[in-house]
Amino acid sequence: MEVQGTAMGAAIERAIAAFEETALKNNVIVLISDGENHADDPIDAAALAAGKGIVIHSIGIGTREGAPIPVYENNRLAEFHRDRQGNTVVSRLDDVILSEIAEATGGIYSASTGAGLGVSVVVGQMQAMEHATLEHVTFAEYQSRFYVFLALGLFLLLVELLIADRKSKWLRIEKLFS
DSSP states (O other): OOSSSOOHHHHHHHHHHHHTTOOOSSOEEEEEEOOOOSSSOHHHHHHHHHHTTOEEEEEEOSOSSOEEOEEEETTEEEEEOBOTTSOBOEEOOOHHHHHHHHHHHTOOEEEOOGGGTTHHHHHHHHHHHHHHHHOOOOOOOOOOOHHHHHHHHHHHHHHHHHHOSSOOHHHHHHHHHO
């Protein structure tokens, strides 16, 4: 990152730009964040997304009291993230802003619940959207044309009987029993 801090509005605008060339319905952005915003107004970006029919579901990570951001190396805690002055960065959950972003677009806010990250609630909501678009009824009117092939088959059988110059084995066996 060139500049420290969070710019959720810029992230939402970048995600919106990814959808501009698609013609899909039910475009969804899943925003996973602590909700702290240092650079811009994410509510304006959410309003822009809502105007384009994009739903934002937000998932809050962290606690309201705040906690230092761990830095892992080889799956072990090495240190905590520090700012340019060397101070430990403490991240606090701002669930109010995350809720407002979700509400502005018709999405939902889900708080992280540890390992599950609250994703199951968001996935359930997205599956409900998908089912809503897939439940279409299509009627098609078909015309049966089997009789053309049936008539052709009967005609060929008749021709075969007329042009056969010798009797088949089955016909000779039938005469023996009669």
